[in-house]
Amino acid sequence: xxxxxxxxxxxxxDLASRAVGGTVMWATDELFAEKENLVNPWRPRHRPETFGxxxxxxxxxxxxRHREPGDDQALVRLGLPGVVHxxxxxxxxxxxxxxxxxxxxxxxxxxxxxxxxxxxQDWDPIVPRSPVDGxxxxxxxxxxxxxxxxxxLTMHPDGGVARLRVHGEVVPDPAxxxxxxxxxAALENGAECTGCSDMFYSAPRNMLLPGLAAHQAEGWExxxxxxxxxxxxxxxxxxxxxxxFADLDTSNLRxxxxxxxxxxxxxxxxxxxxxxxxxxxxxxxxxxxxxxxxRAARHVRLDILPDGGMxxxxxxxxxxxxxxxxxxxxxxxxxx
Numbered sequence: 001x002x003x004x005x006x007x008x009x010x011x012x013x014d015l016a017s018r019a020v021g022g023t024v025m026w027a028t029d030e031l032f033a034e035k036e037n038l039v040n041p042w043r044p045r046h047r048p049e050t051f052g053x054x055x056x057x058x059x060x061x062x063x064x065r066h067r068e069p070g071d072d073q074a075l076v077r078l079g080l081p082g083v084v085h086x087x088x089x090x091x092x093x094x095x096x097x098x099x100x101x102x103x104x105x106x107x108x109x110x111x112x113x114x115x116x117x118x119x120x121q122d123w124d125p126i127v128p129r130s131p132v133d134g135x136x137x138x139x140x141x142x143x144x145x146x147x148x149x150x151x152x153l154t155m156h157p158d159g160g161v162a163r164l165r166v167h168g169e170v171v172p173d174p175a176x177x178x179x180x181x182x183x184x185a186a187l188e189n190g191a192e193c194t195g196c197s198d199m200f201y202s203a204p205r206n207m208l209l210p211g212l213a214a215h216q217a218e219g220w221e222x223x224x225x226x227x228x229x230x231x232x233x234x235x236x237x238x239x240x241x242x243x244x245f246a247d248l249d250t251s252n253l254r255x256x257x258x259x260x261x262x263x264x265x266x267x268x269x270x271x272x273x274x275x276x277x278x279x280x281x282x283x284x285x286x287x288x289x290x291x292x293x294x295r296a297a298r299h300v301r302l303d304i305l306p307d308g309g310m311x312x313x314x315x316x317x318x319x320x321x322x323x324x325x326x327x328x329x330x331x332x333x334x335x336x
Contacts (some may be wrong), residue, residue: 007139009086011326013187016151016166017041019209021079024061026115032062033160035074038153039163044092044162060162062091062097063155072099072155075115077317079240080170080188081108081149083334087127088139088165088301089153093157099155104128105166106148108335118150129156147334166297171334172238172327179324182238185300185315186210189238190327194269194279194299195231198222201309204233207302213311216252230305231258235313240267240298246276247301248287257283258304265297272301296320 016022019041027035045059063072067330084106091098104127110117124144129203153164168189177189185191187208196204200223204214213219222231243265250257263276275293294317302313319327 007086007141008198009141010088010139010165012085012096012167012169012332013080013192013205014041014165015078015080015082015084015168015170016076016148016164017079019079021210023037023077023079025075025077027061027074029063030061030328031064033058035061037061038074038161038164039076040163044090046093055149057062058093058124058160058162058171060092060094060160062094062160063158063226066158070157072158074164076153076164076166078166080149081173082168082170083147084126084142084144084166084168086142086167087140088162088167088218089132089140089161090229091132091134091136091138091160092162093135094160094162095134097130097160099157099159099161101131101156102161103129103154103156104140104330105152105154106144106146107330108147109149123152131247145334147331154265156224171331174324174328174331179318179327180318182315182318183314184237184239184241184243184319185235185313186238191238192236194236196220196305206311207233207313208235213249213251219253219309219311221253221256222304222307223270224325225307230303231307232301232303234269234299234301236299237297237315239319239327240296241317241319241323242294242296243275243291243300243315243317245316246289246291247312247316248281248289249312249314250281250283250287250309251283251311252284253309253311254283256308257281258306258310260305262303262311263291264301264303265293265295266301267297275300276329278305298312
């Protein structure tokens with residue numbers, strides 16, 4: 001498989017991923033391979049010479065060969081609406097059956113419209129009709145300030161695409177949040193992990209995903225330390241807020257949970273104050289702690305001592321007036 005390099009924007013969250021609730025609502029055709037594979041969170045997999053009744057089994061979306069004019073399309077509802085910074089059209093393992101060209105469009109729709117109802121929406125071409133390579137991650141930067149809820153992939157004329165990644169930043173709708181009582185560390189509310197000491201086994205962003213971790217790989221886990229230090233991760237909160245309760249979840253981490261953890265807060269990301277002192281943890285346990293130091297913070301640092309993993313991190317509290325105003329303004333500037 002060819003990878004032509006990874007732009008900086010690929011480090012941003014995949015808004016279309018099934019891990020955050022993305023779904024493929026509709027496709028013109030999926031005879032050879034199911035449309036739902038487009039948003040699988042794992043890297044594409046392939047077992048050569050694995051044939052089903054319709055041919056080689058692919059971990060992607062594949063349509064039949066066209067014998068008449070026309071293109072194939074798939075419609076994706078983003079798991080988390082937001083501003084798109086780039087799109088990856090991954091044709092992994094599609095060598096003689098990938099589309100020569102693709103187009104990606106996006107729209108902003110209110111509520112939960114059906115695929116048929118979306119046909120009347122105004123669609124913005126965020127990736128104009130462009131050539132793609134087979135068995136490759138095709139990167140397309142997007143320059144749009146708008147908040148989108150859905151994307152539409154068109155293959156010209158047919159073929160197969162393994163994954164559609166829509167990287168960007170979450171912009172939540174403040175009308176659907178209680179700004180005085182929410183998870184300040186949730187990706188769906190606009191939080192993000194901005195740095196960590198180590199992500200050998202898995203990324204710290206996983207801690208902020210919705211729902212519970214189903215297994216060990218769905219959280220954050222570091223390599224074993226052989227020094228006197230400890231591992232850490234920094235979360236930029238959904239907005240400036242006051243953390244009242246912290247959930248430190250070590251579910252599925254039995255022999256590799258941290259022995260202790262601590263939380264620090266910061267307004268500027270440089271000067272830190274204690275939120276939760278060094279606290280003992282148990283393996284495979286959902287811990288909840290009241291935060292004794294209730295000060296406004298924009299960033300929270302999680303220290304795990306000395307190393308190990310964390311399945312989920314929840315920081316429940318409320319936005320300050322400044323944080324609430326910033327969140328509302330962010331939504332307004334991306335929807336006007």
